[in-house]
Amino acid sequence: MPESTLSSLSLDPEGYLVNLDDWNPEVASLLASDEQLVLTDQYWELIETIRCFYQEFDHSPAMRPLIKYIAMKLGNEKGRSIYLMQLLPGSPAKRLARIAGLPKPDNCL
Secondary structure, eight states, rough: OOOOGGGSSBBOTSSSSSSSGGHHHHHHHHHHHHHOOOHHHHHHHHHHHHHHHHHSSSSSSOHHHHHHHHHHHHHHTTTTTTHHHHHHHHHHHHHHHHHHTTOOOOOOO
8 A cells, every 4th residue: 555645635624534434544643643643552542432433323422422432431530521631632522533534523613
């Protein structure tokens, strides 16, 4: 597979993948780099969790459902807004969905 660059990806005006099938770990790293993030195990754990949410419910979660789902899957310590805000300041649900190759959550500005 040829090496991807951010400019080679089809992104919407807000930087989300147009084709969700274009996502792979390399693309996640490119999107994270665009957000000035380096993906550590903490991020990958959240990426896998939000992708599971999407597979289960067929939409990207807004902040509250995301927190509840993370708490259920990864424990109460990680299922807290403060934890997500430390890793993904601003809008954790939006940023995580983008890096995970998912659509923008409906209820996020």
